[in-house]
Amino acid sequence: MIRPLRRAHFRVWCVLALVLPVAFAAAYRAIPRTVTSPLPVRAMPEARGPVVATIDRPAALYRLRGSAEVGYQLEVVLKRPLRSARVVVRAAANADDGDAVDRDAILGTLDARGLTRIDIGRERLDRFVLSDAIRGDIVDTLDFGSTSEEGSRP
Amino acid sequence: MSVHYRAVQWNRQKRIYDACIVGGIVAFLAVFVLAHRALHPEATTETVLIRGTATLALVMLHGILAIGPLARIDRRFLPFLYNRRHLGVAMFLVAAVHGVLSILQFHSLGDEFPLVSLFTSNTQYTSLADFPFQPLGFFALVILFFMAATSHDFWLANLSPRVWKTLHMFVYLAYALVVMHVMLGAAQRDSSPWLVGPLAAAMLGLVVLHVAAGRRETRFDAGSPSETPDEGFVDLCAIDDIPEDRAVTACLGDERIAVFRYDGKISAISNVCRHQNGPLGEGKVIDGCVTCPWHGFQYLPAEGRAPEPFTEKLETYDVRIDGDRVLVNPTPHPEGTARPPAVIRERDVPEERS
Numbered sequence: 001m002i003r004p005l006r007r008a009h010f011r012v013w014c015v016l017a018l019v020l021p022v023a024f025a026a027a028y029r030a031i032p033r034t035v036t037s038p039l040p041v042r043a044m045p046e047a048r049g050p051v052v053a054t055i056d057r058p059a060a061l062y063r064l065r066g067s068a069e070v071g072y073q074l075e076v077v078l079k080r081p082l083r084s085a086r087v088v089v090r091a092a093a094n095a096d097d098g099d100a101v102d103r104d105a106i107l108g109t110l111d112a113r114g115l116t117r118i119d120i121g122r123e124r125l126d127r128f129v130l131s132d133a134i135r136g137d138i139v140d141t142l143d144f145g146s147t148s149e150e151g152s153r154p
Numbered sequence: 155m156s157v158h159y160r161a162v163q164w165n166r167q168k169r170i171y172d173a174c175i176v177g178g179i180v181a182f183l184a185v186f187v188l189a190h191r192a193l194h195p196e197a198t199t200e201t202v203l204i205r206g207t208a209t210l211a212l213v214m215l216h217g218i219l220a221i222g223p224l225a226r227i228d229r230r231f232l233p234f235l236y237n238r239r240h241l242g243v244a245m246f247l248v249a250a251v252h253g254v255l256s257i258l259q260f261h262s263l264g265d266e267f268p269l270v271s272l273f274t275s276n277t278q279y280t281s282l283a284d285f286p287f288q289p290l291g292f293f294a295l296v297i298l299f300f301m302a303a304t305s306h307d308f309w310l311a312n313l314s315p316r317v318w319k320t321l322h323m324f325v326y327l328a329y330a331l332v333v334m335h336v337m338l339g340a341a342q343r344d345s346s347p348w349l350v351g352p353l354a355a356a357m358l359g360l361v362v363l364h365v366a367a368g369r370r371e372t373r374f375d376a377g378s379p380s381e382t383p384d385e386g387f388v389d390l391c392a393i394d395d396i397p398e399d400r401a402v403t404a405c406l407g408d409e410r411i412a413v414f415r416y417d418g419k420i421s422a423i424s425n426v427c428r429h430q431n432g433p434l435g436e437g438k439v440i441d442g443c444v445t446c447p448w449h450g451f452q453y454l455p456a457e458g459r460a461p462e463p464f465t466e467k468l469e470t471y472d473v474r475i476d477g478d479r480v481l482v483n484p485t486p487h488p489e490g491t492a493r494p495p496a497v498i499r500e501r502d503v504p505e506e507r508s
């Protein structure tokens with residue numbers, strides 16, 4: 001290299017040595033941190049007994065837990081944050097319907113991310129509908145009665 | 155081969171180098187895709203490729219920028235320098251795959267033309283956390299494109315090495331843009347320490363390396379001998395300070411001079427190779443020709459020109475031997491002026507001490 005270019009390279013790197021770390025640090029400080037202040041924590045039941053059926057989707061893992069003795073529970077692990085502001089979980093009418101359970105009652109709502117457990121009582125339910133309570137459309141339908149991969153997604 | 159510019163030819167070493175580049179790219183992407191699949195099974199193929207090519211381009215860019223100062227500090231890095239341009243073009247191609255896939259994935263489904271959408275979909279220039287980071291990547295890619303497009307020896311010869319080297323300093327701007335593209339983009343959304351930590355370390359390493367190498371070079375230029383000139387001659391060193399077929403380099407006057415010892419003779423030529431301004435003084439005399447350590451251009455030391463049929467010419471300098479000392483006149487002769495070498499006589503060299 002010729003001398004003027006050597007000098008130019010050196011000067012450019014001296015400037016970068018000052019500017020780059022400052023810009024880097026500023027960008028680093030702007031990274032949103034997870035909130036650590038105490039948030040109202042939703043009371044969530046303990047896991048109830050063993051997993052009896054699983055449905056694995058790209059966005060979430062659904063598990064049915066429990067037994068007739070301890071009661072059943074729907075457990076939802078969201079792998080990606082929900083896109084809907086409010087997702088409610090209902091029991092869907094079973095084909096061999098005819099008992100006294102109110103199939104339309106809301107069993108629970110999902111948090112935007114993470115794990116949610118919803119107690120559903122001593123009677124095992126296999127079919128659930130997850131719907132967007134604001135837009136009114138169906139987010140997912142689950143059927144633990146058939147093979148775990150069945151159930152349609154709109 | 156034209157005598158107007160001398161392209162560095164394809165040879166075995168180059169093919170091995172290029173095979174290593176291609177093999178390295180394929181291996182990196184394969185490992186990245188497998189690891190990504192294991193850690194984030196929900197990610198789509200496009201996302202994995204966007205991230206894989208982005209990370210690879212970033213790694214390659216750091217390697218390319220480190221080769222220069224590393225080769226100045228330790229000669230063992232010289233082989234990497236030999237074909238750095240191929241590494242640069244490969245890095246541009248990898249970065250281009252990342253850029254094109256990103257534009258397709260994030261901007262091709264809207265009403266706007268994708269390149270317009272790139273600039274108009276986010277205009278929060280006053281926010282750091284939501285800064286439009288994609289245009290930074292775009293401008294970096296444009297610079298890398300021009301570097302890759304002008305990397306051929308044809309452009310080097312037509313633009314002159316000095317202009318070409320100056321233009322190629324824009325790669326430093328591209329580097330700064332890429333760092334901020336990552337810090338204001340992916341790092342704001344993915345707080346994983348695997349992105350920010352290594353990038354901080356690599357960036358600081360690169361800065362320290364360049365500043366250290368630059369300081370060494372400027373000190374060398376300032377500290378070269380400038381003893382009272384004797385009829386214009388400067389006492390450079392003892393004859394025995396110059397190993398056979400090698401040179402001692404010093405900055406006398408405005409530019410560095412390489413003083414070679416070969417075949418019982420001493421000649422002084424400009425240290426600046428006409429190809430890409432490589433440091434001739436760090437090369438060797440092979441078959442009577444000074445051979446540039448960067449890409450192997452050759453020059454006859456006493457003639458100040460490349461052997462026929464090549465046409466490159468260098469400034470030459472007068473050399474004198476006084477006792478066991480080598481004296482050099484820092485006033486250059488025009489390029490290609492033949493100067494008789496100083497001949498080392500038996501009694502000039504002190505008795506070998508065992």
Ligand code: HEM
Pocket residue numbers: 201204205208209211212215249252253254256257260272288290291292293294295298332335336339340343349
């Ligand atoms: C047209 C030009 C470019 C566009 C539109 C673009 C777009 C993007 C986008 C959208 C992301 C975020 C991806 C994600 O979070 O999953 C990203 C990340 C990134 N980009 Fe670019 N980019 C461009 C050029 C470049 C260039 C030239 C480089 C480097 C040589 C680069 C290096 C990176 C890196 C290292 C990341 C972080 C990857 C990760 O770990 O997620 N980009 N880019």
Ligand code: FES
Pocket residue numbers: 427428429430431432433446447448449450451
């Ligand atoms: S041969 Fe390329 S710089 Fe000398």
